[in-house]
Amino acid sequence: MDAITSSGLAKTTMTSAGYPPLRRSAVTWFVVAALGQLAFVWMILAHYGVKGLAGNFSGWNDKPLIKGFVSGDTTGNIIFAVHVLLAALVTTGGLLQLVPAIRTRTPMLHRWVGRMFFSVAVVMATSGLWLTWARHTYLSLVSGLAVSLDGALILSFTAIAWRHAVKRDFAAHRRWALRAFMVVNGVWFLRIGMMAWVLLSGGGVGMNDSLSGPADVVIQFGAYLVPLIVLEAYLRASASRTLHAKRMTAALIFLATPITVLGVCGAVAFMWWPYMR
Numbered sequence: 001m002d003a004i005t006s007s008g009l010a011k012t013t014m015t016s017a018g019y020p021p022l023r024r025s026a027v028t029w030f031v032v033a034a035l036g037q038l039a040f041v042w043m044i045l046a047h048y049g050v051k052g053l054a055g056n057f058s059g060w061n062d063k064p065l066i067k068g069f070v071s072g073d074t075t076g077n078i079i080f081a082v083h084v085l086l087a088a089l090v091t092t093g094g095l096l097q098l099v100p101a102i103r104t105r106t107p108m109l110h111r112w113v114g115r116m117f118f119s120v121a122v123v124m125a126t127s128g129l130w131l132t133w134a135r136h137t138y139l140s141l142v143s144g145l146a147v148s149l150d151g152a153l154i155l156s157f158t159a160i161a162w163r164h165a166v167k168r169d170f171a172a173h174r175r176w177a178l179r180a181f182m183v184v185n186g187v188w189f190l191r192i193g194m195m196a197w198v199l200l201s202g203g204g205v206g207m208n209d210s211l212s213g214p215a216d217v218v219i220q221f222g223a224y225l226v227p228l229i230v231l232e233a234y235l236r237a238s239a240s241r242t243l244h245a246k247r248m249t250a251a252l253i254f255l256a257t258p259i260t261v262l263g264v265c266g267a268v269a270f271m272w273w274p275y276m277r
């Protein structure tokens with residue numbers, strides 16, 4: 001989110017600079033989230049990447065999956081492989097786009113990584129929708145619908161952000177690119193959100209094995225809707241001249257940071273660590 005404050009968005013930059021805690025809260029959250037996303041990328045490369053390079057595709061199923069490698073299902077396996085391997089690229093690309101130094105010092109790199117990020121995000125959403133509905137990879141209808149809405153938002157936001165970049169409307173482009181960043185990371189937020197709730201509730205109150213419990217439903221839709229709401233609050237508070245709005249938003253983002261830390265620690269400890277080694 002710090003992308004906004006240090007970008008060329010003159011209006012936003014000037015007004016959020018008037019209240020440093022807002023920028024500090026966003027930068028702190030982003031650093032924590034970036035570390036958590038790098039752990040996710042590490043797991044993807046160490047598990048899917050290393051086993052894939054060794055030709056051990058059935059080894060992908062050593063990690064709990066609904067439907068990973070299925071002997072004889074060539075199309076499904078290829079689409080699954082493309083989806084999981086590009087997951088590392090899209091997550092890393094999204095992070096690079098938010099580093100202010102890259103944007104300002106190497107604008108050409110920013111443009112190329114941006115094109116890659118949007119293109120790969122489209123492939124991720126399309127392949128994800130195919131895996132869900134054509135390959136029937138979902139635990140319950142509500143969980144299939146929740147991740148599909150995320151897929152639809154990824155396709156919409158990347159198209160809008162790209163169109164604004166082509167039209168050289170960079171203020172609108174940055175807002176939509178940040179929204180695209182949030183929904184592309186919806187699957188990462190989902191894992192973080194689930195682990196944070198498991199730890200906070202002492203074992204996962206309201207969750208079940210088919211991801212259809214009340215807490216599962218809230219977390220699956222909340223995984224991208226909550227980050228979008230917080231981002232919206234940040235964009236509005238940054239542009240606002242009201243100190244109260246800036247204070248409230250800074251407090252909200254500061255509150256989100258320990259929850260993110262908890263979720264990242266939980267995801268690394270209980271979901272990813274066995275596959276990161």
Ligand code: HEM
Nearest residue numbers: 065066067068087124125128129131132137147148151184
């Ligand atoms: C663009 C961001 C996305 C990323 C980074 C991503 C990442 C991943 C990863 C890493 C896996 C392997 C499972 C694991 O080890 O955790 C996976 C599996 C899967 N993804 Fe995605 N995904 C994204 C978007 C989507 C979308 C939008 C959908 C659905 C519309 C989707 C549907 C699936 C399905 C069905 C599987 C197989 C799950 C299983 O067999 O257990 N993904 N994804």
